[in-house]
Amino acid sequence: MKETEALFGILKQSADVDCAAAIEDAVSNASDRDLCRINAVDFAAKHGLDEERAIAAFLHATRLSLFEMSWNVLCPGCGGVLDASSTLKTITRDEYDCRLCAAGYKPTLDEMVEVTFTVSPRVRRIAGHSPDTLPEVEYYRQIYWGSGVDLPDTLQDSFAEFTIDSIELAPNEKAVLSVQLPNEFVLLFDPVTHSTQFIDVKGEPVRERQSLAMVFNNLTTPTGTVELRPGAMTASGVIAHCKALAAVGVQHAIFNMPNVHEIAPLEVFGREIIPAVAGF
Numbered sequence: 001m002k003e004t005e006a007l008f009g010i011l012k013q014s015a016d017v018d019c020a021a022a023i024e025d026a027v028s029n030a031s032d033r034d035l036c037r038i039n040a041v042d043f044a045a046k047h048g049l050d051e052e053r054a055i056a057a058f059l060h061a062t063r064l065s066l067f068e069m070s071w072n073v074l075c076p077g078c079g080g081v082l083d084a085s086s087t088l089k090t091i092t093r094d095e096y097d098c099r100l101c102a103a104g105y106k107p108t109l110d111e112m113v114e115v116t117f118t119v120s121p122r123v124r125r126i127a128g129h130s131p132d133t134l135p136e137v138e139y140y141r142q143i144y145w146g147s148g149v150d151l152p153d154t155l156q157d158s159f160a161e162f163t164i165d166s167i168e169l170a171p172n173e174k175a176v177l178s179v180q181l182p183n184e185f186v187l188l189f190d191p192v193t194h195s196t197q198f199i200d201v202k203g204e205p206v207r208e209r210q211s212l213a214m215v216f217n218n219l220t221t222p223t224g225t226v227e228l229r230p231g232a233m234t235a236s237g238v239i240a241h242c243k244a245l246a247a248v249g250v251q252h253a254i255f256n257m258p259n260v261h262e263i264a265p266l267e268v269f270g271r272e273i274i275p276a277v278a279g280f
């Protein structure tokens, strides 16, 4: 810590004193989230600092190894970070594809590239240094989206509104996710590799299981669309399924129930399913 103190001492001499003090205070007191991919313009506005002096102070802090600078190529559609690098030199591709937006963009410095500053792990270790340990919503907030996207503190609630189901996988891990598809256009999306599969759910509901396999890797395959039928389960189907689960020792089963705002399926659940399943 002595070394860090000394470096902040140098920063106060080489950059604007107020900006340097605000940065030092943030390193000591701000949350992990606030020290990951700092947008210097946003930081200046929040702390009542001069924009250009704040940017200069962060650049000095980077030179002193207090911070790490990142050049991020952003998708103009969703605001996601398509590529991040410590130097501008590596932004060499003619076009960057966003698989979530299924569109390609020519990188333009003004609109698509942002510079952010993250506290150095030697100065303070934050969760964002190990993105794989972040909870899903924080991964989206701190790593997926660029720093200019103004995300609410209630991001978790917004996610819950439009997420049918989600699962976290370790490298090379496989999982089977069983969901009942609503009669809508659905996206299967991985925020780490940005792999996306569009699913156009239409037609008459079917009770048979429909399967779709997907591999997430760094190959930039174009986003495709498959058509699937909406799912349908009868009360007797749910009861039989629970019986099978109970037979192998499963005590808790979590169901995905689309259209929870409709009262009829809930009534069927209470009247027919719960009393039958309670006996298993």
Ligand SMILES: [Zn+2]
Pocket: 075, 076, 077, 078, 079, 080, 098, 099, 100, 101, 102
């Ligand atoms: Zn996008």
